[in-house]
Amino acid sequence: MNKWDKKAKNYSRYGEDKDRFENRIFDALDSLHVEFQDKTLLDIGCGTGVYTLHLAKKCSHIDGIDSSKEMLEVLKEDAKKLNLTNTDTLHIGWDSFTCKEVYDYALCTMSPAIREDRDLEKMTKCAKTKIYLGWAGKRETHIIEALFKAHGSSYSPPNGAKKVKEWLNKNSKFYQVIPFDEEKIRTREFDEAVENFEWHLDVRGLKPDKKKIVEVLEKFRDKENCITETTINHFNLIVW
Ligand SMILES: C[S@@+](CC[C@H](N)C(=O)[O-])C[C@H]1O[C@@H](n2cnc3c(N)ncnc32)[C@H](O)[C@@H]1O
Numbered sequence: 582m583n584k585w586d587k588k589a590k591n592y593s594r595y596g597e598d599k600d601r602f603e604n605r606i607f608d609a610l611d612s613l614h615v616e617f618q619d620k621t622l623l624d625i626g627c628g629t630g631v632y633t634l635h636l637a638k639k640c641s642h643i644d645g646i647d648s649s650k651e652m653l654e655v656l657k658e659d660a661k662k663l664n665l666t667n668t669d670t671l672h673i674g675w676d677s678f679t680c681k682e683v684y685d686y687a688l689c690t691m692s693p694a695i696r697e698d699r700d701l702e703k704m705t706k707c708a709k710t711k712i713y714l715g716w717a718g719k720r721e722t723h724i725i726e727a728l729f730k731a732h733g734s735s736y737s738p739p740n741g742a743k744k745v746k747e748w749l750n751k752n753s754k755f756y757q758v759i760p761f762d763e764e765k766i767r768t769r770e771f772d773e774a775v776e777n778f779e780w781h782l783d784v785r786g787l788k789p790d791k792k793k794i795v796e797v798l799e800k801f802r803d804k805e806n807c808i809t810e811t812t813i814n815h816f817n818l819i820v821w
Pocket residue numbers: 585586625626627628629630631632646647648649652673674675676689690691692693694695
């Protein structure tokens with residue numbers, strides 16, 4: 582089973598609350614004069630459509646691709662609720678996708694689909710303007726650090742943005758970067774937290790040991806049988 586399929590049911594999905602992180606990204610893109618009205622867009626690793634479905638209200642057409650079928654099912658369900666008919670989804674990995682047109686925009690938010698030089702080369706050819714949002718070397722979380730330690734490993738925060746900037750510099754591409762900090766507080770029921778952290782360790786290449794996970798999480802369990810995780814994150818929004 583695709584690892585992201587397991588995540589789909591608990592992954593964040595389209596929402597309209599004003600304080601959502603996506604709104605900060607849309608404001609930042611606005612400040613860079615990135616205009617989506619009547620434009621075409623390819624969303625790489627679109628997931629449940631957290632960004633896609635907002636942009637579909639402005640774009641003429643969006644193709645969203647993702648290697649997780651379950652993520653796309655959520656996107657399609659929400660697109661239907663919103664009566665959005667200009668968004669097509671394709672269940673495919675970025676490696677296997679053939680780009681048949683030059684889009685106005687290619688977007689990749691928080692997805693490991695874009696991580697190698699060849700991914701960046703392909704993304705760059707697919708569209709006139711490219712937008713990448715990714716981790717930039719800071720994800721402070723006591724729980725994940727403790728879990729990695731319990732599994733005999735040490736946690737290093739993801740830094741996809743560094744790779745993108747290195748590639749852009751190496752290829753003498755002009756680009757703009759906007760940094761973002763975020764404090765995220767998430768409370769989960771104990772069993773849901775166990776499942777979530779098992780998934781997290783698995784996706785980071787460790788073999789999750791449920792007994793060890795429960796032992797670590799016991800230290801963070803509150804009176805309501807919940808685990809509250811606070812993470813301090815740093816991201817880069819990169820446009821080229
Ligand atoms: C953290 S989610 C981000 C989803 C969405 N872009 C967002 O910002 O909410 C990562 C997504 O990338 C997808 N993904 C991972 N590797 C991929 C690949 N090689 N090709 C296409 N999609 C991929 C996963 O299935 C998942 O839906």
